[in-house]
Amino acid sequence: MGDSIIDYENELNEAQYRAVSVTEGPALVIAGAGSGKTRTLVYRVARLVDAGINPGSILLLTFTRKAAAEMMDRASQLLDRRCRSVSGGTFHSLANHILRKYGDLIGYPDFSIIDRGDCNEVVGYIIGELDIKRKEIGLPRNSTIVNIISKSINKSLDLSDVLERYYSHLAELADPLRKIAQCYGDYKKKHKMMDYDDLLVNLKMLLVEFPGVRKTLSDRYRFIMVDEYQDTNLLQAEIVELLGGEHRNVMVVGDDSQSIYSFRGADFRNIMDFPRVFPDTRIIKLEENFRSSQPILELTNAIISRALQRYTKCLYTRRKGGVLPQVVVARDESEQSDWITEKIISLTRSGIKLKEIAVLFRSSFHSFDLEVELARSKIPFAKYGGLKFAEAAHIKDLLAHLRVFLNPSDHLSWHRILKLLPGIGQATANKVVGWLSSDVPSIERFKMYVKDQKGKMKILGELVGLFDLLSGQELEVKEMVSVVRKYYEPLMMSKFDDYPKRMRDLDYLEEWCAPFQSLEQFLTDMALEPPEVNRAPSDFAERADFLTLSTIHSAKGLEWKVVFIIHAADGYFPSRHSLHKDEELEEERRLMYVACTRAKDQLYIVYPETARDSYYGHVNLELSQFVRGLEWDYATVVRASDVYSECERSVADSRAGSGSVLTGRGFSLRAGDVLRHPELGMGVVLEVMGHKRARVFFKKQGIRLIDLRSVGSGQWILQE
């Protein structure tokens, strides 16, 4: 193959081509939503490899490993297999990789990675050890404490600054919290554990304190690319600087108006600061949107233009036509679910695949009601975001056995598996683990303990039996999982009433773990990049074509033909936690922007007018403030229960042949569109007559003639 099988210049637009052509030196690519960012990265990988650069010396840092794998895949299709050997993954997986190799230098010859749930348990344990009276001093829950500690690391702030800025009601607890944070750190070190933050902190420390290692790594990764740079935190930016500071072949790609992770320490100023950290940075803006139709893009531009922060670019599209986004008002949550279910059924009837449709929401519990309704209507779906597969109790239970087997000094997992057994609770578990760790804990030691009990705790014999099976011969990861499963399943069935569902998850886990070569790798991956679906799909039909339900955070970077945003009401989205904090409110606005920009052809913003609140009883809700006021100019407003469904069908035919016309407010209108008049309510356009008038059907008043030039401005009925 020659050196130019790819016609870069013709397959990319001008800005993309410029980005791809910068092969050396620092570059910042500001890539608007849907501007072909991934495509640009893929072509750049290909271009570098094409130019004879060793693929192993290219480092592609992305938000998930899947994203990296996908890009390498596409680059391979473009060029050839060499692109597969590019190093790619998340900051955390890179850190894991490097620390496994050099960890002994900083006192971590070997370690296990703990997830958020584990962190909470460690903190709970520490509070017990420190003999702190939880209630007396009003200590918050464990997860809040872990959040505080994590925030102080990710935002590079002192603990008391974090309290002052984000938890002012806890300001008095600075001292005990500091003490807890201290012990928490010690505990992790002692038990060879790293949480997500430690991976980054320790990687940075390694790079700072061991220039030799830094040099080696910097030589190895001669070309660095970072995707979603607006969602990196200061630590990550420093790591980039440390790795790339010397050769300066660093390209970061991001979009400041899509920054949605500041709650975990991300700082979109990283983008602004990049040119300062790397002088002579070339800045390239991708502003052509290839994804969304004109009307959708107009709405999203309007949403983001109301942000306090001025963003640096304006998106445009060459796509013409397309339907206006719809704002759908439902009476309550249940009507919202009904309407969406109905709408999805009618979309699939018209030939749209479920895979091309997504329902997005602010918080994962916002979809609970809809999930029930979808299940009832037998619409297969996969849910992303919220409680993850790996965090489900039964998965953690099963894994805990393997973790103990791999690392017998893992107290947390010992506790977990002991307490599963009938008759064994906190106290007994404490006793056993206490005895185990009076020396170096090991499986053998555990067996000794059980023997000494002389059948007093007969039940523990079962566990010994399991360990015998596990250590009997060299087992594949998959076999180990299946051995533990046989042991755990009866326990699971007595612990959970809904065990059939959980059983399917175990099936899925067995399948998922098959490719892993070592137990350590499997457990590490389970913590770092677990399967992202939070419920195992039940059969192949579901895997073939299913609807996507997703939190907006988990939908980042993806796109669908049809997007529904549900619970788009103040209090839900924006969440009521952020209503009174400007900074957080702005982040929610960007979140709405991200949500709307996922849509290619059809966008539905749905909200319930009323909700039941356990405190206030019935409450009225308003359309999300990020859209409120824009709906008349950039969308059509319909009632879920109203004329919409009947009339839409009745005019669908006439619509096909009729032209559209621009109204006074500058949006296009044609037969089938739905309008809302201040007094007459919802109406459906039956016929556009010239460019001044249209016949509109109103449910209550019947057919009226309206003046198109005044649509949206109050008086727009012409005559009867």
Next chain:
DNA sequence: GTTCAACCTCTTTTT
């Protein structure tokens, strides 16, 4: 002293 079922609350967003 210990276990465990029944109640309560409160639900951001993620590596």
Next chain:
DNA sequence: GAGGTTGAAC
């Protein structure tokens, strides 16, 4: 639906 707390039952 998961965490925490309480109080009955062993």
